[in-house]
Every structure is written in C-alpha cells, then in structure tokens.
Amino acid sequence: MTVIEFENVSKSYEKDKPVIKNLDLKVKRGEFITILGTSGNGKTTLLKMVNCLEKKTSGSLKILDKEIEAWDKTGLRRKIGYVVQSIGLFPHLNTEENISYVLTLQNKSSEEKRKKAEELLELLNLPHDYLKKYPRELSGGEQQRVGIARALASSPEIMLMDEPFGALDEINRRKLQEQVKKLQKELGLTIMLVTHDIEEAFTLGSRIIIMHNGKIEQIGTKEEYYQSENTKFVNEFLSEKLKFVYIKDNDISLNELKNLR
Numbered sequence: 001m002t003v004i005e006f007e008n009v010s011k012s013y014e015k016d017k018p019v020i021k022n023l024d025l026k027v028k029r030g031e032f033i034t035i036l037g038t039s040g041n042g043k044t045t046l047l048k049m050v051n052c053l054e055k056k057t058s059g060s061l062k063i064l065d066k067e068i069e070a071w072d073k074t075g076l077r078r079k080i081g082y083v084v085q086s087i088g089l090f091p092h093l094n095t096e097e098n099i100s101y102v103l104t105l106q107n108k109s110s111e112e113k114r115k116k117a118e119e120l121l122e123l124l125n126l127p128h129d130y131l132k133k134y135p136r137e138l139s140g141g142e143q144q145r146v147g148i149a150r151a152l153a154s155s156p157e158i159m160l161m162d163e164p165f166g167a168l169d170e171i172n173r174r175k176l177q178e179q180v181k182k183l184q185k186e187l188g189l190t191i192m193l194v195t196h197d198i199e200e201a202f203t204l205g206s207r208i209i210i211m212h213n214g215k216i217e218q219i220g221t222k223e224e225y226y227q228s229e230n231t232k233f234v235n236e237f238l239s240e241k242l243k244f245v246y247i248k249d250n251d252i253s254l255n256e257l258k259n260l261r
C-alpha cells in the first residue's frame with residue numbers, strides 16, 4: 001500500500017523560485033527511505049510538507065490515500081512522528097512526562113501514560129529509573145532516544161527524521177541507527193530520514209534518494225546504485241565513500257566491484 005504519494009509537487013517560498021520542482025514519489029508501507037543531497041536542496045522542505053509544517057505550492061500530495069488538504073492537521077500529526085536534530089525536549093518535564101506529552105493532550109489516564117512511557121523506554125534500551133530524570137540530566141544520545149520515544153508515543157504509522165543522529169558521536173550514532181532499524185522492522189513503520197551521512201543513508205535505506213536542484217536526481221536500492229548507470233552528479237556526490245559501504249555490507253572484492261561499474 002502506498003502511504004505517501006507526491007505527484008508533480010512543487011514548492012516555492014518566494015515567487016518563481018521553486019525549491020522543490022515537479023517531484024513525483026511513492027513511498028510504500030514499511031519502506032525506509034533515506035534522503036541525501038547537498039545543502040539547501042529541499043530535503044527538509046520535503047519532510048515538512050508531509051506533516052503540514054509547509055504547504056506545497058502545486059501538485060498533489062496524498063498521505064494514507066487522502067489528499068493532504070482533506071486531513072485535519074492534528075489527526076494527521078498523530079499518525080506521523082517527527083524527530084529533528086535539535087531534539088526539543090521540554091526542559092521542565094521529566095522523561096516520563098516528555099514521552100507521554102502527546103497522550104496528555106489526548107486526555108489519557110496516568111496509568112496508560114506510565115505504561116506507554118515504560119514500554120517505549122525499554123524499546124529504546126534506557127533503564128527504568130530514567131523516567132524521573134530531566135533532560136539536563138541526560139547525555140545527548142540519551143536525550144535523542146527520549147526524543148524518538150516521544151515521537152513513537154502516539155503509535156504513528158510514519159516517522160519523519162531530519163538528521164536525527166547529527167549531533168551524536170560516532171559510537172552513539174551507530175548504536176542508535178541499529179536501534180531505529182530494528183524498531184522500524186518490529187513496528188512496520190514507514191520512515192523518511194534526511195541525512196548528510198552517506199554511509200548512514202546506504203546502511204539504513206531500503207531505497208535511497210539523492211536530491212539535486214530541488215529534484216530527485218536518483219532513487220533506488222543500494223544494489224541499483226551499483227548495478228545501473230548513475231548520473232554524473234550522483235557519481236561525483238558518492239565518490240569513493242559508496243564503494244566502502246558496499247564492500248563492507250556485501251563482502252565483495254574491489255575487483256568484482258570494478259566489474260560492476
């Protein structure tokens with residue numbers, strides 16, 4: 001089933017200066033789409049259009065088979081978790097309150113909120129006594145886990161993640177990447193994740209998008225990037241790094257790789 005469908009979508013912040021141009025994209029349920037591209041190419045704008053933070057200028061955008069304009073904004077946002085680099089936890093709320101914030105808005109009982117917070121904390125590998133800690137008492141990686149738990153609290157079908165691991169050190173980043181990949185499979189989530197980290201995009205993505213000049217320059221699985229001809233821009237963008245990722249994950253020799261190209 002198609003969960004997100006862009007058809008000929010354009011977006012301009014200023015008249016006649018589109019930052020997204022005639023974009024077509026179908027995202028199926030359970031896909032993990034990662035989005036790469038140089039700075040200012042409309043990656044964040046793409047995500048923001050999906051959760052109504054920005055309005056498209058033209059074209060059609062359907063979420064769960066319904067035109068975006070036909071959705072009630074609050075109803076739609078409950079189906080979509082949003083995680084950004086600057087986590088934005090509420091400093092005056094403890095972990096439990098931060099995670100269950102959206103459930104408070106839905107007038108859920110304290111018992112229900114506690115249960116959900118405990119369940120999500122466990123899912124993200126944080127100890128139970130963290131429920132009472134405040135954001136200032138948590139490391140960057142722990143705060144980011146709580147941010148992800150909070151985004152999962154309304155049991156969303158879609159997760160939008162904008163450089164979610166950008167502020168973390170290498171070790172924490174790899175750990176959280178693995179966890180998110182596991183969660184995505186377990187919960188059957190559909191994820192769109194923006195990153196500047198090529199290795200991250202190719203490790204996590206079931207399909208990888210490379211944006212250029214407000215358009216999808218190329219989209220495909222990791223194998224497709226290797227087995228078909230890439231555009232000149234894509235080859236330059238990926239350069240040596242992609243070879244490293246491919247060899248690491250698939251254990252093929254450099255000679256075999258050269259034969260593929």
Ligand SMILES: Nc1ncnc2c1ncn2[C@@H]1O[C@H](COP(=O)(O)OP(=O)(O)OP(=O)(O)O)[C@@H](O)[C@H]1O
Nearest residue numbers: 013014019037038039040041042043044045046194
């Ligand atoms: N609210 C806004 N008002 C005006 N212009 C904007 C606004 N938000 C983004 N832009 C412009 O739109 C273009 C695309 O921005 P966007 O944030 O989507 O790019 P990005 O690919 O996510 O960039 P980065 O990789 O640097 O985060 C940029 O030129 C940016 O300056």
